[in-house]
Amino acid sequence: MWPYMTRSGPNRRFLPFVMLFCVVLPLFASHQITSFSSMIFNDSITLGLSENSDDLRSYGMELAFHHESNWLGELSVSGLTQRNAFDDTSGRYDEVFLQAGRLFHFPVGKGEPEMAVRVVPFAGLVFAGNMGFDFVQNLVHVSLDIEEVDLPYEYDGVRVYPRFGVVQTFEYREPAPWFSITDLVFFAEVEAFYSPGYAARIFSSVAVGQYTTSISELSVGLGYAWETVFDSWRSHELVGANETGVVGFLRGHFGLLSLSYKWYLDSLQGYGGLGFDVAFDQGKVWKHNDxxxxxxxxxxxxxxxxxxxxxxxxxxxxxxxxxxxxxxxxxxxxxxxxxxxxxxxxxxxxxxxxxxxxxxxxxxxxxxxxxxxxxxxxxxxxxxxxxxxxxxxxxxxxxxxxxxxxxxxxxxxxxxxxxxxxxxxxxxxxxxxxxxxxxxxxxxxxxxxxxxxxxxxxxxx
CATH class of the missing domain: 2.40.160.20 (Porin)
Structure with a gap:
């Protein structure tokens, strides 16, 4: 029965908020949440490395929860467009991922350096189609005196697909020799997801960085992504092609501030985000600014x-x-x-x-x-x-x-x-x-x- 299709009119604009409520409710009901993060994404956050084309994966938002029992919940929202077409196939679609999973942590050895394998299987849903995100994009464009993006939707409704995946990470950590509370870290990670009828993606990467307990975390890395698109939407096919290949990335947080940036080197397209990350562990007191x-x-x-x-x-x-x-x-x-x-x-x-x-x-x-x-x-x-x-x-x-x-x-x-x-x-x-x-x-x-x-x-x- 996949995909399920609905044409709910203006009410579909409230769909992300309904899904967020469904994620939050069971987490708050029985346990204390250990961390919460929220991030706004836009291709205008280029760091000067990529061009701001205001196209393809153009804007979005992500909300994530990590429960102290290692259960995870995530809502990811994106607005995607294809503005440059030569055969009148310009179009757009909205995309929402709603998923939950659980973190399994397996230490490797004892003492320093610390090594561990983390595995996060997850399952969820993909919503794709017309959810009214064009209204938000054009509202921002009008306020900034930028031309509106008037493109037809690939499908004037919402399709729903199942989504399954796993993230597996090897982490190596040792104390930084010149700092007292900071570790040097190395990550090797493979992320894979499969959504029947919609898309499949594998992303393999390595990263290095630093971690200061609950204060700062910053890593830079390089990876390679493979993506296959199963539907017939032209704009989806171009987004998948654009996000396939070599990917450089920067991610981390500093206090409440979190940041993320991906640079697709084959297409020179970039996508960055800024937000906040709240960890509910108390007791640390500021001393000075290194x-x-x-x-x-x-x-x-x-x-x-x-x-x-x-x-x-x-x-x-x-x-x-x-x-x-x-x-x-x-x-x-x-x-x-x-x-x-x-x-x-x-x-x-x-x-x-x-x-x-x-x-x-x-x-x-x-x-x-x-x-x-x-x-x-x-x-x-x-x-x-x-x-x-x-x-x-x-x-x-x-x-x-x-x-x-x-x-x-x-x-x-x-x-x-x-x-x-x-x-x-x-x-x-x-x-x-x-x-x-x-x-x-x-x-x-x-x-x-x-x-x-x-x-x-x-x-x-």
Whole structure:
């Protein structure tokens, strides 16, 4: 009887909330939840590595629960589109995964280094079709003055499929030789799922990273994905082709903040997420900031910024920083300017001027800035995502700033991590002389004065 089809009209927009209630109810009914995470995904979170094409797997949300008895529940929602088609087959569909499983943990050996195998079998349902997610996408586009995405749905109803799978992970962990509460970790993982009539996927990967108990966890990895699509939806087939091949990824959390990024290297498509992760283990108290993560916005250009600072000695620290933004240039062929920068540098905090809740700082960094222009490919192109590079320039850049950090002494803390605000003013330099482009790019100024506002997350390692 699979797939089951329904045409529920406007009520289908409430389907994800009904499913979330069904997941949460039995978990809250009998046990205390040990962790809860929520993440919003969008292909605009590029980290400057991929293009923001606003197509294929374009936006989504994920809610997950981990019960202390190792039972898991997850709800994953995605909006998917195919905007570049040459035979009038452009389309879209909405996708929801609702699944539950149980974690089985098998230690390997005793003592240090710690090794273990984790196995998570799961089962659930896939909902695919028209659930009204186009309304949410276009509401956001209108608010940001971006053209609406008007595409027909592949199916004007909802199909339901069973979903079965397993995730198997080998983990190796040993204490980091230069930190007191941090481990170095290595993961090797295989994830497989099968949904009869819909799709099958296998993803094999390895990753390395660090783990600081309940404070921070960060890993980078590389893997390979195989995906087979069983239905006849053209947009689904292109999404499956786009997400097959070599995949680089970054994932982790820092205090309440969680982050995720996938980079499909064969198609140069990216998909990132930001959210929060709450672990209900108490007792950890913030002491100082070895690491300080800052997320913010550079005004008036509305450029997203991320930086990670490590305290070397006293008030002096080093940092890595990333900025990125997409600017629509032409509606025809969806020509888009993607600007990004990567800097390393040094920073000094003036602790002698600290007034208890505010501390000044100054920073200087240098690196490169990339100007990437992408557009729709013609019908003879073999690109799985239907996009082609129109131009690219990489230039030297520098950034100098002074600013203030607020609540630097743990006034706002939870479970060993301190949160604060950051306001700075600076000057961004780009070696853009003799910059030639057939397009009217927006962010090629040689000197860019700016104000940056951000939030900070800090803790010990």
């Amino acid at each position: 690491l300080l993560l800052s997320l913010g916005m550079m005004l008036p250009y509305r450029v997203s910024t991320m930086s990670l600072r490590y305290t070397v000695a006293g008030d002096f620290g080093v940092f890595i920083a990333n900025t990125f933004k997409m600017v629509p240039l032409e509606d025809e062929d969806r020509v888009r300017e993607n600007v990004s920068s990567w800097h390393v540098g040094g920073e000094y905090e003036f602790s002698q001027l600290d007034v208890g809740w505010m501390r000044p700082f100054a920073s200087l960094g240098a690196g490169v800035r990339r100007f990437l222009v992408m557009g729709d490919a013609d019908e003879d192109a073999a690109d799985s995502n239907g996009r082609v590079r129109l131009s690219q320039n990489v230039r030297f850049s520098m950034d100098a700033a002074v600013g203030l950090r607020f609540f630097t002494d743990g006034q706002l803390q939870f479970n060993g991590v301190a949160y604060g605000l950051e306001v700075s003013g600076g000057l961004f330099f780009t070696d853009s002389h003799d910059f030639g482009s057939e397009f009217d790019l927006e962010l090629t100024q040689r000197w860019m004065p700016y104000v940056r506002i951000g939030v900070t997350v800090g803790g010990a390692i």
